[in-house]
Amino acid sequence: MQHAVELEALGEQIASASRFIEKAQEQLSRKIIGQHDVVQRIFIALLVNGHILLEGVPGLAKTLIIRTFAAAMNLKFQRIQFTPDMLPADLIGTMIYNPKDMEFYPRKGPVFANVILADEINRSPAKVQSALLEAMQEHQVTIGSQTFPLQEPFLVLATQNPVEHEGTYILPEAQVDRFMMKVLVDYPSYEEELEIMLQSATTGPDKAVSAVVQPEDIFRARELIDRIYVDQRVQRYIVDLVFASRKPAQYGMASLESMIEYGASPRASIFMLLASKAHAFLQRRAYITPEDVKAIAYDTLRHRIRPGYEAEADNIQSDDIIRQILQHVQVP
Amino acid sequence: MTPAGLIISLVLIVLSVLAPAVSGSLRADTGEAYPGVTVSLKPDTVLVGDRVFLSVRVSHRESETVAIEGIDSVSVNPSVLIGRKESSSKPLPGAGSERFDYELAVFGSGRQAVPPFTVVLRDGAGAVTKRVPFRSANSVYIKALTDSTMHDLRPIRPPQRPSMPLSVLFPFLLSVFGVALLVLLLLFILKRSVRKSAERVDPGQVAQRKLRKLGSRLSGGMPPHECYEELSNIMRAYLENHYRIRALEAVTQEIERDLKKLGVSGLENIMNLLRQADLVKFADSRPDLDESRQSLQKAEEVVRTSHLEKREQMQ
Numbered sequence: 001m002q003h004a005v006e007l008e009a010l011g012e013q014i015a016s017a018s019r020f021i022e023k024a025q026e027q028l029s030r031k032i033i034g035q036h037d038v039v040q041r042i043f044i045a046l047l048v049n050g051h052i053l054l055e056g057v058p059g060l061a062k063t064l065i066i067r068t069f070a071a072a073m074n075l076k077f078q079r080i081q082f083t084p085d086m087l088p089a090d091l092i093g094t095m096i097y098n099p100k101d102m103e104f105y106p107r108k109g110p111v112f113a114n115v116i117l118a119d120e121i122n123r124s125p126a127k128v129q130s131a132l133l134e135a136m137q138e139h140q141v142t143i144g145s146q147t148f149p150l151q152e153p154f155l156v157l158a159t160q161n162p163v164e165h166e167g168t169y170i171l172p173e174a175q176v177d178r179f180m181m182k183v184l185v186d187y188p189s190y191e192e193e194l195e196i197m198l199q200s201a202t203t204g205p206d207k208a209v210s211a212v213v214q215p216e217d218i219f220r221a222r223e224l225i226d227r228i229y230v231d232q233r234v235q236r237y238i239v240d241l242v243f244a245s246r247k248p249a250q251y252g253m254a255s256l257e258s259m260i261e262y263g264a265s266p267r268a269s270i271f272m273l274l275a276s277k278a279h280a281f282l283q284r285r286a287y288i289t290p291e292d293v294k295a296i297a298y299d300t301l302r303h304r305i306r307p308g309y310e311a312e313a314d315n316i317q318s319d320d321i322i323r324q325i326l327q328h329v330q331v332p
Numbered sequence: 333m334t335p336a337g338l339i340i341s342l343v344l345i346v347l348s349v350l351a352p353a354v355s356g357s358l359r360a361d362t363g364e365a366y367p368g369v370t371v372s373l374k375p376d377t378v379l380v381g382d383r384v385f386l387s388v389r390v391s392h393r394e395s396e397t398v399a400i401e402g403i404d405s406v407s408v409n410p411s412v413l414i415g416r417k418e419s420s421s422k423p424l425p426g427a428g429s430e431r432f433d434y435e436l437a438v439f440g441s442g443r444q445a446v447p448p449f450t451v452v453l454r455d456g457a458g459a460v461t462k463r464v465p466f467r468s469a470n471s472v473y474i475k476a477l478t479d480s481t482m483h484d485l486r487p488i489r490p491p492q493r494p495s496m497p498l499s500v501l502f503p504f505l506l507s508v509f510g511v512a513l514l515v516l517l518l519l520f521i522l523k524r525s526v527r528k529s530a531e532r533v534d535p536g537q538v539a540q541r542k543l544r545k546l547g548s549r550l551s552g553g554m555p556p557h558e559c560y561e562e563l564s565n566i567m568r569a570y571l572e573n574h575y576r577i578r579a580l581e582a583v584t585q586e587i588e589r590d591l592k593k594l595g596v597s598g599l600e601n602i603m604n605l606l607r608q609a610d611l612v613k614f615a616d617s618r619p620d621l622d623e624s625r626q627s628l629q630k631a632e633e634v635v636r637t638s639h640l641e642k643r644e645q646m647q
Contacts, residue, residue, distance in 0.1 A: 007616055231614045287615040291583040331583055332613060 007229055011286035014228075017220050018284055023212040027072035030207045032065055033199065034192035041183045041299055042069055042157065044278040047221055050180025050271060051136050051156040053121075053171075053303065058161060060185045061196075066117045066157050073218070074211035075114035076151065082124040084167065088131035095144040106143040111135050114151050114215075118158035122168040132156065133175050153218050173306065180271045181296070182303035221281065228277045229287040233332035237290055238276070241297060242269045244325045245305050253328050259311040259321060264304040272300045290331045298322050367392045367453060371468040373446055378438060379475050383414060386434040386470075390451055391427065396461060398430040402449035410439040411447075441476040445469075535573035536639030542566045543632050547625070556624035557612050563631055564609035570635060571602070574642070584610055597641065601634050 021043060028039055038054070042065070045052045054062050063079060070077035080091060093109035110116070111132065118132055135141050136156050140149045158179070160171075176182070188196060240251070246263030248256035275296040276288045283292070298319060305318045368391035378384060390398045404413055415435040423429050438444060446468040453462040494501060543566060550559050568587070572579040577590040584606045591599050608627060611617040619627070 229614075229616055231616065233613055285615075289583065289610055289614045291585045294583055294586075327578065327581055330580055 007286045010224065010227055010229070011284070014224050014281060014286055015284050017217070017224050018281060020213045020217040020221075021282060024069075024072045027209045027212055028065075028068055031068045031209060032061065033195045034188040035061065035065060035185065038062075038065060038183055038185055039069070040279075040282065041181055042066070042155075043282060044275050044296065045157075045180055046073070046153055046155050046218060047225055047278040047281060048180070048274040049153070049222070050274065051158070051178070053176065053179040053182045054157055054159045054185055055162050055182060056159070056185030060187065062157075062159055062185055063117060063119070066115060068209050070115040071209040071211060073115075073213045074215070075153065075155075077115045077117070078110040078113035079117040079119060080110050081119045082121050082128065084123060084125065086124045086128045088128055091128060091131050092135065092141045093143045104144065106146055106148070108143070108148065109141075111141060112148070112151065114153055114155065116154075116156045118156060120161060120168075121158040122160050122171055125169050126172070129169065129171060129175060132158075133178055137178055153215060176303045177265055177267055179303065180275065181299040183299050184302075225274075225277045225281050228280055228285075230273065230277070231287070231332075234276075234288050234290060234293065235273070237329070237332050238269055238272045238293055240329050241293070241301070241325060242266075242272070244329050245301065245321070248325070251325075251328055253324060256321060256324060259308055259314075259316055261306040261308040264301050268301055268304045272296065275300050294326060297326060367398065367451055367462075367464065369451055369464070369466055371446060371466075371470050373468075373470040373472055375472070377473045377475065380439055380441060380477055381437060382474075384411075384436050384438055384472050386436060386446060388432040388434075388449070390430045390432070391423070392430065392453060394422065394426050394428045395456055396428070396453045397458075398428075399452045399454070400432050400449050401452055403432075403434055403447060411444070412437045412439070438472060438474050441474050443471050443473050445471045534639070535570050536635050536642075538573075539566055539570035539635045540632060540639075543628055543635065547628050550621070550624055550628065556619045556621050557617070559624045560609045560612035560619065560627070563627060564606065564613065567602070567605060567609075567631060567634075574638060596638070598634060598637055601630060605631055605634065 024043075025039070032039065041052060044050070056062060067077055067079070089109065091109050092111050093107050095104040096107045097104050116132075121129060121132070135150060136154075139152070139154055140147055142148075187193075242264045244251040244253065245260065245268075248254070248260065272293060273288075276292040279292040279295050280286075280288045285292075301322050302318045305321055307316055307318055307321060311317075311321070370389040372387045374385050374387075386403070388400060388403075390400075392398050403416075413434060414437055417433040419431045419433075421429045421431075448465065448467045451462075451464045451466055452460060453464075455461050496504070543563075546554075546559060546562055546566065550556065568579040568582075571577060571587060571591070575591065575594055575596065577587070577594070579587050579590075582590070584603070587606065588599070588603050591602065596602070605627060608619075612619060
């Protein structure tokens with residue numbers, strides 16, 4: 001069977017350029033047990049310039065995963081604990097007066113890093129959340145009258161605790177939509193828990209993680225991802241999935257019509273395509289298949305589909321709606 | 333006219349003018365119709381609980397005072413005295429008129445008479461000069477709110493008899509019921525036979541027929557890459573109907589997982605076919621005519637083998 005010459009060449013380039021993924025995964029596996037899906041999603045977001053909203057109960061090694069990831073990828077890491085008394089200046093920085101030369105100088109905030117862990121983002125008021133979300137969108141920050149570009153690659157991983165909502169400022173839908181993916185961090189399996197316990201219950205120093213990736217590797221990967229082939233059938237499949245979340249009756253799911261308050265936005269289509277490309281890259285493929293789309297569908301759609309009152313009354317979550325959509329929309 | 337006749341006629345004229353007053357005073361003097369009592373009651377028909385207005389007018393001498401005894405809350409039971417009002421006037425010199433107005437809430441049911449009362453006359457010193465018991469002929473009709481006491485209820489109509497006699501109606505109903513039962517039975521049989529015939533359509537045969545058609549279209553000049561899309565659809569439909577898995581809405585990986593669970597033999601061949609089709613559909617692969625023919629042959633082989641296996645299992 002004769003493949004298109006371009007795709008064959010691209011496939012070879014991808015195979016070569018994606019070697020850093022293996023190296024990084026090797027380093028990650030020294031400290032992180034399980035949570036393969038979360039790690040894969042972080043790779044996807046980093047490769048296509050997206051950001052992730054992590055949701056999971058405390059103690060599931062969210063911070064450890066991100067810290068280790070940044071160390072292995074040779075990226076500057078900053079953890080910002082969001083609190084109710086936080087101000088935008090605490091995040092982006094402020095102008096400091098120097099009495100010696102009687103001038104104001106910008107002092108950059110913790111947002112000037114490659115990997116930001118915005119811990120418990122919903123603990124801060126809207127103005128702080130907005131400051132971070134603007135930085136995510138624009139990749140630049142303005143302090144006083146000066147605008148500073150953020151370092152590339154720039155990846156924000158914001159966490160939310162799903163069980164404590166008292167005293168929190170729930171992220172508005174418009175802001176949640178800016179996150180490429182919402183990843184649910186689940187408990188480890190029995191065997192994983194056993195391994196975690198044995199590995200962590202020691203008073204000795206932690207295992208060191210080496211920086212095995214250079215930012216150039218990431219930029220090279222991004223270039224290749226942009227060239228990944230997307231057939232029209234797959235393009236239409238993505239749009240079908242997004243449209244099915246808006247008009248389920250047109251796709252033979254009339255019962256879902258009353259379950260969805262509003263469906264996924266056009267950002268969903270864009271991010272689904274980008275994430276599918278990154279997923280194909282991680283599989284060392286130069287083209288997307290519907291498998292890639294299905295693999296990232298839950299994470300890219302769950303925060304973009306809002307279940308209606310009827311769904312809430314029946315305890316139907318957005319994941320249940322996505323499952324139905326995936327089961328009904330015909331795969332090309 | 334003589335003077336005597338003139339005097340007599342003048343006396344008669346004066347007498348005729350003053351007749352009512354004189355007759356009143358005369359009645360008072362005689363004691364037969366004294367004091368003059370007039371009773372009125374309005375309205376004459378009320379609902380239970382409604383109010384009626386009783387008016388008693390007593391004509392008497394100017395030197396006397398009048399009181400009514402007997403109309404109070406206790407005496408008018410089952411009615412209730414709501415209010416009373418007195419007014420007096422002097423219609424003629426030497427004569428007096430007293431008016432007593434009572435407001436009563438009436439209860440009970442049926443025709444109720446005005447309660448009896450006593451007219452008491454007193455002189456200037458307050459001593460009773462006369463007590464006249466009085467019973468009025470006036471009455472009020474009290475309509476009850478409940479059906480039990482209503483007299484104007486319409487008589488209960490006897491049940492309507494059917495226009496058709498029972499001897500005709502019963503067989504008619506029975507025949508309608510029978511026809512409905514027959515229709516339902518026919519529908520049930522029809523549905524069952526349709527289902528059975530649908531089950532009898534072998535997905536293997538359908539797939540083989542479609543594959544043969546696709547082969548002839550390929551020979552007729554169909555582009556090989558287009559053939560793969562149809563081949564993939566035929567295989568997925570076959571797998572869905574043959575193994576009862578969700579294949580049309582599933583990706584190749586999911587189909588592989590489901591078939592592995594079922595322990596399908598020849599899984600590798602099926603998956604190779606689907607993967608080849610995926611490469612053509614999603615990776616812009618361009619197979620040549622021979623490759624397409626080989627794939628079709630392999631597909632027919634997969635269908636035939638799995639079909640035979642199932643038949644053996646059933647036997």
